[in-house]
Amino acid sequence: MPDDIRIGVFVCDCGTNIAGVLNVPELVAYARTLKHVVLADEGKWSCSVDYLGRMQDLIREQRINRVVVASCTPRTHEPLFKRATREAGLNPYLLEFVSIREQVSWVHMREPRAATEKAKDLIKMGVAKAALLEEGEEIRLPVQTDCLIIGGGVAGMNAALSVAAQGFRAHLVEKEARLGGMLNRLCFLSHDRRRMPAARIVETLAARVAVHPNIRVYTGTQVESVQGYIGNYKVALKANGAGAAATVGISTIIVATGMREIEPVGQFEYGCDPRVMTQLQLEAALRNRALGAVSSVVMIGCVNSKNDTRGCCNIGCHVAVKNAVAIKTLHPEADVFILYRDMSLVREEGEAQKRAKQMGVKFLRFPEQRYPEVRTEDGWLRVKVYDLLAGREFEIPADRLVLTTALRGDESVEQVKGLLKVSANADGFFQEAHVKLGPLEFASHGVSLAGCAKAPMFFKESCEAGIGAAMKASIPMKRGYIETEGIVADIDLTACSQCGLCAKRCPYNAIRVDAEQNPAVIKALCKGCGLCAADCPNECIGIVHYTDAQVLAQVDAALEEDPGRKIIAFVCHWCALGGVDMAGVSRLQYPPNARLIRVMCSARVSIKMMRRAFESGAAGVLVAGCEFPTCHYIQGNYAAETRVKRAKKQLARAGFDPEKLWNVWCSAADGPKFASTMRTMARELKLES
Template sequence: MTEEIRIGVFVCDCGSNIAGVVNVPEVVNYAKGLKNVVFVDEGKWSCSVDALSSMQESIKEHKLNRVVIASCTARTHEPLFKQTVKEAGLNPYLLEFVSIREQVSWVHMNEPEIATQKAKDLVKMGVAKAALLEEGEEIRLPVGKDCMVIGGGMAGMTAALSLANQGFKAVLVEKRPQLGGLLNLISTVSSDKELLSAEEIVRGQAKLVETHPNVVVYTNAEIENVDGYIGNYSVTIKSNGTRNNFDVSTVIVATGMRELNLEGKFFYGSDSRVVTQLELEGILKNNQLGDVKNVVMVNCVGSKNETRGCCNIGCHVSIKNALAIKRVNKEAKVYILYRDLSMVKEEHFHIDAAKAAGVKFLRFPDDRYPEVTKDNENLVINVYDILSGRAFLLSADLLVLTAGFEGDETIEKIKGHLKVSSNAEGFFQERHIKLGPLDFPADGIALCGCAKNPKTLKETIEEGMGAAMRVSIPMNNGYIEAEGIVADIDLANCNSCGLCWKRCPYGAIRVNENKEPQVVKALCKGCGLCAADCPKECISIVHYSDDQVLAQVEAALEENPADKIIAFVCHWCALGGVDMAGVSRLQYPPNARLIRVMCSARVSIKFIQRAFDLGAAGVLVAGCEFPTCHYISGNYAAEKRVNRAKKILAKKGFDPDKLWNIWCSAADGPKFANTMREMVRELHLAKEV
């Protein structure tokens, strides 16, 4: 492709916001002299409707095939300009955005000349990159309308039913002979102020699931193999002894949880009078309580310690079951030994009700669990009650342990099949604990219910519905679409070292039978971690290729490199911080030339090295504050790489202290401005650039 590069540069005044500081006509004149630039325009408000249409006319009139816009910030206005050039018939990936308001006029308000010089540099960098831009395209992957739901408990059943009701096909895979999961083992569920029969809930829901024409249920089923990704999973299961193969487009994981094994704790396993809450549920369900006289419950057994958190439901369950025992046997003495009572909103009425029924609560210290001994075969519990400041000796003919929970035993297998991860407690790890609670990093696999962490029935049902929605979106659209900023692997140089597919946070790089990595473009988010790490430099990122970034570095350092800092900033938090400094009009030294990357993980050592080779005074790598990262963990990778770069720089005779990094939040304007001041001071830079 040897078409002539015709770049149009549009410089915005932003009223007086830019033009009041930066000498825009001078920048316009300067841009006119840059290589490949055939048209430059100054606009009072480039984002106004009339300016946008005149921009479209200019593109057509001057046959522009690259556009550089120098105005506010890409974070807010890039989509608008992309849309504009697209409407003018230009591929939106041929647009480069230069920020001369947030990065120039607003932060160097008192130095118009220096600001103008910096604006020129930034435009030059933009033009240099623009010349190398290539067309890109949104990537679409077809997605069918069937989903496999793994786990037939309440979460899985709810998810399957929700999908089926929308007209999708759900394949429900349950390892036990019948649907219902944990609910099958328990007697009652407390809701508002009434008690519901777990059996009735299961029966009702299972009937809906089993009779729905859009649901296929496999019980006694084990998953033998899952292959593929969103849109094309092929699954092999063994159900009731027969092997089945089917294809689905999406997957929901709802494998639930199980009680911790308490073998050996408090005589559990060796004395039949010691049971878990779940076992007590069974006893209650089957009316096998007998005439127990003294019941002691110990909460938080195996939970809230170094290895495991709060089980979330133990307090409710123990109180509910204590009341149940009292209902069966009014004379029984029931003690609940607890650490904290975690009862929210109006749930304290459960505690009041239990106390009214005569249940006694003793609170033991976190580091002093009750001791259980045997005195002539009697179980004796020695507990220290914080609240009265004294110890009590209780005897028990039933000792109930409120055990913590862990993920289902099938979790390891499923992790392997779906290439997802779990945490130390044996629960699946969602994509983002706050904003991606029902997703795995890879598109098309959702997560719900107690497979994620222990939760109440209501929460489980809500998650089931939510997970169904997550996979419904691509199934309803019939495709999944991704932005064109993706990785591209040149297999000619690849030696199949495996770094890329091991490190990709989204599982977007698959390896084929020839050990060749393949990018599933629909899954790739374009962070660039693979490209920066690839030892053979054979991975390129659309819109952020090595050539393009290096062109910016070179353009920036063409003049006075010894006064300049090259700052690589991630699009999300670091640029957010830069913009925040701008909005807040924080004034800082103008030495830095910012180069935007999608993620700090994109910054390869090569970029840093080139900047120093060209005589840069310093290099800054700026990414999201830990643990926030738009790409799961890119900033961690970047930090490691910066440390590695320092060693390499030192070996090559550069001062590693000239390489800086900063991890800031989108609200950290002051932090960015301070870093700029510090760098200029520490690197002894002149203010004049």
């Protein structure tokens, strides 16, 4: 019932930061004239404990049920006002934040009149949206304590031990007959000064796993199917060979499927001459004391790495040095050569190279364009190499040739990828959620990533990743639930045409389609970017706190008066608004034409919203999102970019000038870029006064 809506508007002076430029009493008086507003108040420092108390008293006394705060920026202060609103007994989703410091007083310091008018508009827009706000709530999904770990190598075993140590149940699935993974094929480990045999390390770890009452080991077993989502997976496990699959209920999953060597068949006589082997095959020979007598060993680095299709293998240089030392230790009289392009040894690894040199290992650098050539003659392998330092070619007779080959993800990756709906790169290494800040998880909630399944790593790094992935999986298991903010998608099935586009577009696999093609949002997995809503052909998806009606109400309110002088700017919360705030903090001055509408992601902005602004007479429209490739929602900005292109075509067909629709991708540090965009727009749209 509209009559029931009682809006309170709280305008902050921020000392003189706002009040020094804007006429705050005028703003307060103006707010009182707006529909549904029953109270408007001026606060010297709204964020002070005193004023928050006063605000809460006023909310209670005046039975306010929608709150508009006009002050600094939601990026830093929204949580504070949300808490205060909640403590006043009101649902925090009934708060709307209006930024009149970063967006107005700090950036239009020399135009107090125009700035005050802009602030009025922003408050009007906030009030218009507030009238349509609905209660929201954090969404919880229960999570039990069974964790599935796919892969029983170093990372998997470490993950299982950490999960089990908390009393949770770890289901450790290994497709081979025994635990250990690649470790079972190594002789010694890199970085291990004590040179413990790898076999002993496997034994130590596997014994810890075996005796742990909370770990159930499934060797010789593969995952056959996975259904459901975090807290609610049904996983079918099938033993190799015959036998029916057993189904287990699982809450979280850790992927630790490891990697393998790419065999360089047909290159450097590999596969033709048994004396040509890969590093792993050499390790097996060393481990089984089966190398035999050797007098000259040549290693070639970067075999099938660092070329047009593939990068550095991350570990090969150090593996080569380690194995060269191992050969030298066994056969001090043998010549050992390492032929390399770049010695990628970091930190203390350089010392290993020094030790190898002291033992007599020879290092020869060959050029990228001129790999060594191998032929057999007189029973010797003859390796022809161009030594860059000497500037000439040598021929080295060898009785063993070891190739440091490229690596790729395990052969099970394709299958696991499909089961878990996650992605991997061309080499079969899984794609983590974020290259820098999300190395241990996938974008979909509940699935973590450990060890060489992500990229080749050393033993120690795999251990750390295993333990870290266990932490990621344990957080929801420890809490007993996952919780997400209530800004989520909501599908109105009555208007839905079952096209399935939303499920396909969702970057988080949060929309599932049932047998009748009806989509359903798994709210706990939804991150509220709004990409689905903006693309829905039937406009039947709402995003809590950013519904079509709410955003359009802001557009309408902004353009009620003098629309021809105004720009509607849709700004993403994470980066573009960061840029806006940065411009504010830096006091960069720009023309006051824009009315900003915050959305969580630029992908939320539908063509309808852009079009509405033009229909209401806006001078221009701006869609501002994160600078590529950054996006808080994986790649919402890319989706927004293509949508803006489509919108331009549609606008042109509808008789609007598509050149008035602008796009900017702005990082949170780039205040100057936002300010200059504003200046350029004002100039080109001829809005300068």
